[in-house]
Amino acid sequence: MGLLTSILSISLGAILINNFIFSQFLGCCPFLGCSSKVDTAVGMGLAVTFVMGLASAICSLINTYILVAETSIFGVDLSFLQTLTFILVIAALVQFVEMFLKKAIPSLYSALGIYLPLITTNCAVLGVVLLNVQNSYNFIESTVYGITGGLGFLLAIVLFASVRERVQFAEYPESFEGFPICLVTASLLALAFMGFSGMKIF
Amino acid sequence: MNVKKQFKDGLITNNPVLVQLLGMCSTMAITTSLFNGIGMGISVLVILTCCNVVISAMRKVIPNDIRIAVFVVIIAGFVTIVDYVLKAYIPALSESLGVFIPLIVVNCIIIGRAEAFAAKNSVAASALDGIFQGLGYTVVLCVMCIIRELLGKGTFGGGILNGGDGIALFGSNFQGAMILTMPFGGFLTLGCLIALMQYALRKSKEKKAKEEDK
Numbered sequence: 001m002g003l004l005t006s007i008l009s010i011s012l013g014a015i016l017i018n019n020f021i022f023s024q025f026l027g028c029c030p031f032l033g034c035s036s037k038v039d040t041a042v043g044m045g046l047a048v049t050f051v052m053g054l055a056s057a058i059c060s061l062i063n064t065y066i067l068v069a070e071t072s073i074f075g076v077d078l079s080f081l082q083t084l085t086f087i088l089v090i091a092a093l094v095q096f097v098e099m100f101l102k103k104a105i106p107s108l109y110s111a112l113g114i115y116l117p118l119i120t121t122n123c124a125v126l127g128v129v130l131l132n133v134q135n136s137y138n139f140i141e142s143t144v145y146g147i148t149g150g151l152g153f154l155l156a157i158v159l160f161a162s163v164r165e166r167v168q169f170a171e172y173p174e175s176f177e178g179f180p181i182c183l184v185t186a187s188l189l190a191l192a193f194m195g196f197s198g199m200k201i202f
Numbered sequence: 203m204n205v206k207k208q209f210k211d212g213l214i215t216n217n218p219v220l221v222q223l224l225g226m227c228s229t230m231a232i233t234t235s236l237f238n239g240i241g242m243g244i245s246v247l248v249i250l251t252c253c254n255v256v257i258s259a260m261r262k263v264i265p266n267d268i269r270i271a272v273f274v275v276i277i278a279g280f281v282t283i284v285d286y287v288l289k290a291y292i293p294a295l296s297e298s299l300g301v302f303i304p305l306i307v308v309n310c311i312i313i314g315r316a317e318a319f320a321a322k323n324s325v326a327a328s329a330l331d332g333i334f335q336g337l338g339y340t341v342v343l344c345v346m347c348i349i350r351e352l353l354g355k356g357t358f359g360g361g362i363l364n365g366g367d368g369i370a371l372f373g374s375n376f377q378g379a380m381i382l383t384m385p386f387g388g389f390l391t392l393g394c395l396i397a398l399m400q401y402a403l404r405k406s407k408e409k410k411a412k413e414e415d416k
Binding site: 120130191 | 397
């Protein structure tokens with residue numbers, strides 16, 4: 001399979017078929033916590049996309065050239081440090097993005113507020129890095145998977161936030177107040193995304 | 203130290219999943235067979251207890267400004283240990299949970315309990331908290347698994363009983379609602395369980411208020 005084909009199939013898979021939220025359950029916490037308004041949802045989705053793309057690229061390089069024995073520049077097998085290294089890289093990256101946004105785009109920084117540092121504990125970010133290793137993607141494929149996975153997250157959270165703004169005005173049983181009704185709404189969206197399953201380019 | 207209260211807190215009144223709403227990704231993702239549920243629950247219980255003990259023992263040494271980073275490193279260490287132990291001794295479980303074992307690092311339950319409990323309490327209390335909160339998580343996982351498996355496939359105890367196929371409770375010709383074993387079912391079952399919990403808590407509060415009126 002050529003590079004372009006594999007990039008195309010990775011993108012389609014990450015955005016629609018294996019959407020990070022609706023079919024892999026990665027990143028549900030910010031998805032449910034940060035989706036009461038469409039504006040914040042868009043900001044959150046973009047920030048996550050950025051961090052996911054960057055984290056995939058950097059972690060892919062670190063994994064190939066430092067951790068895995070065959071290709072490591074040190075020639076030592078350090079793959080047992082994968083989880084630890086990845087989470088530290090992500091934490092440092094989020095800190096860096098936070099400082100950068102604070103200086104460069106203060107308006108977006110204040111809009112994202114508390115959610116920015118929380119990206120560190122977003123399982124979609126660590127998840128995409130681990131999946132890259134599991135699927136043995138190379139540098140380009142990893143980066144593409146990271147960015148398109150983030151776009152899938154963006155699509156899901158924006159769709160969900162728009163639905164949620166309407167749900168506020170609906171009537172539902174008292175016990176479903178708050179989280180339960182959100183989960184039921186999300187389940188219906190997941191049902192819609194199931195329609196994409198089995199789709200293939202080639 | 204109040205063991206009874208901690209036990210009730212962990213399992214019911216302050217249940218990590220149903221009341222604190224933590225760690226929902228894994229709750230929805232892996233609850234398709236009882237084997238997964240018990241395996242994931244016990245892994246989290248072990249990691250949570252170990253992390254609580256270590257963090258509580260070090261709580262006076264860790265500088266306040268970098269405490270989250272220190273917590274994450276401690277948690278990642280224990281998660282790696284559990285990951286490798288599972289790979290070596292229960293490869294079937296490791297395979298079926300896949301990426302969700304290393305993802306325990308970012309499971310909010312562990313970092314949440316570290317921040318809310320272990321960083322402020324004694325070692326023994328933190329250990330108990332780890333065990334009870336872990337138990338609360340395991341129980342919810344098992345309930346989810348049982349509901350989704352029973353309605354989805356009509357079996358009980360998939361992965362463990364009857365050579366891994368589970369016991370077919372409704373006969374082998376039963377056509378289950380397969381959709382409940384898919385992502386849709388995860389969201390829906392958890393939503394209904396949390397709603398049930400909110401209903402129960404509200405009723406018990408009303409009952410208490412009524413008794414006080416008398």
